[in-house]
Amino acid sequence: xxxxxxxQTSEIYxxxxxxxxxxxxxxxAVKNAMNNxxxxxxxxxxxxxxxxxxxxxxxxxxxxxxxxxSGELIFxxxxxxxxxxxxxxxxxxxxxxxxxxxxxxxxxSTEHKAVPETLHHWNKALGLNAEIIAIPVDEKxxxxxxxxxxxxxxxxxxxxxxxNNETGAIQDLEAIKNTLRENDxxxxxxxxxxxxxxxxxxxxxxxxxxxxxxxxxxxxCPKGIGMLYIREDAPFTPLIVGGGQEHGFRSGTENIPGxxxxxxxxxLITEKNSRFRNDEELKSFQEKLVxxxxxxxxxxxxxxxxxxxxxxxxxxxxKGFPSKEIMDLFDAAQxxxxxxxxxxxxxxxxxxxxxxxxxxxxxxxxxxxSFGPATTAQEIDEACSRxxxxxxxxxx
Ligand code: PLP
Numbered sequence: 100x101x102x103x104x105x106x107q108t109s110e111i112y113x114x115x116x117x118x119x120x121x122x123x124x125x126x127x128a129v130k131n132a133m134n135n136x137x138x139x140x141x142x143x144x145x146x147x148x149x150x151x152x153x154x155x156x157x158x159x160x161x162x163x164x165x166x167x168x169s170g171e172l173i174f175x176x177x178x179x180x181x182x183x184x185x186x187x188x189x190x191x192x193x194x195x196x197x198x199x200x201x202x203x204x205x206x207x208s209t210e211h212k213a214v215p216e217t218l219h220h221w222n223k224a225l226g227l228n229a230e231i232i233a234i235p236v237d238e239k240x241x242x243x244x245x246x247x248x249x250x251x252x253x254x255x256x257x258x259x260x261x262x263n264n265e266t267g268a269i270q271d272l273e274a275i276k277n278t279l280r281e282n283d284x285x286x287x288x289x290x291x292x293x294x295x296x297x298x299x300x301x302x303x304x305x306x307x308x309x310x311x312x313x314x315x316x317x318x319x320c321p322k323g324i325g326m327l328y329i330r331e332d333a334p335f336t337p338l339i340v341g342g343g344q345e346h347g348f349r350s351g352t353e354n355i356p357g358x359x360x361x362x363x364x365x366x367l368i369t370e371k372n373s374r375f376r377n378d379e380e381l382k383s384f385q386e387k388l389v390x391x392x393x394x395x396x397x398x399x400x401x402x403x404x405x406x407x408x409x410x411x412x413x414x415x416x417x418k419g420f421p422s423k424e425i426m427d428l429f430d431a432a433q434x435x436x437x438x439x440x441x442x443x444x445x446x447x448x449x450x451x452x453x454x455x456x457x458x459x460x461x462x463x464x465x466x467x468x469s470f471g472p473a474t475t476a477q478e479i480d481e482a483c484s485r486x487x488x489x490x491x492x493x494x495x
Contacts, residue, residue: 110433111482115317116264116294116412116469117437122319124367124374125360129321132359140353141344150355157362161326164296164368165311167304171329173345174358178293179213181312181327183221184338184349186214186256189287189310190221192334193229193255201229202255207242207270208233208454211291214258229255233454239404240268240455244278251282259288261295265439265451265467266403267412269299276306287333293317297368297375297472298409309333315361319473324357375472381410384479388413388468391483395490402452402465411471414452416464420493425466432489434482436468 112120121129132153138146140154154174161172175181193202204218218231232250235243240263247257257279262269272290279286289310295301297318303311310333315324329335329348341350367375376384385405392399398418417425422438429436439449439462452462470479 115471128359129356132356160365166302170331175325177325178312178314185310191336203230206258260291267408320360385410416461432485
């Protein structure tokens, strides 16, 4: 995106699924909060109440953006904390309920590593000793619903994601809901909505999701701010206790500058402001990039299931070129992309693509190019001309 602070490097940043730059409006809101809303929202004087007003108006915007008027919406440090809070709550409840054998814990095999790692962590730390089972996915990254239906009777918690961070694949949450609620209404359900916010419509209350996590820095906010939605009546045990902030759900003085930034971005989502491109425009960006990549790299194969994915993520492999070589080529052209998942850059192959049954060479050579809803047509055009030049260099 075009931002003053990035202009001097003339880099084209196409790694939005790893993190995004801060939107100027969000940065301005941070500055304003630091200068003027420095009060503690728990203080009862006017300075505190001003901060509290920002906190509560942002909470309302968030509830509107995810369509969940009831239940709790709390601010966290990011999605990893949200995942921990949700899983800790669910597993504490399951431990208290279990009489002998613990129910199993299911998660989609393409979930971000934070989900299975957190399941293993709290399963061990709480001494639940539940069986943790990965749900297989098909070649489009969709959860195997038959597998889910078969295992649901024994399950205490199911963790799935709304949009995959490596491929952009959109999960069929409605179908998961039907399978879950038809077979066993009580199973707790965590949905990781990190890559979905601002990109696909969310209707979490209607979906009967119990917990859902979000991360501000994936959508133009600074690092260190996130949200967790908790359905009304979903079991909850706070992970962080202390001063009783966030209705006792998450103690610690709130990150008001981060919340101010989130508020600005949530406004853009809920107001359908022209600052964020619409679906059609984003699709046209995707088509431009895809046709440029195809022309520049004739041996390219796309790993993103385009008919079932957000327009903002393009995952591809080029036969004969390990991801490192393509990454270096793009880097030299001042285009920032990542190999597979930026969050696990040490992995040789992508466990997400492996789970989708994609051939090994593609998984090992995968490149992820991702942009956000605030990306401009000029940036995409510039990226395409640089990709054209870079691919010519590769030919030589
Ligand atoms: N879930 C998904 C789908 C993600 O893409 C990420 C970050 O890459 C996370 C969770 C973790 O987010 P954070 O590092 O902001 O806590």
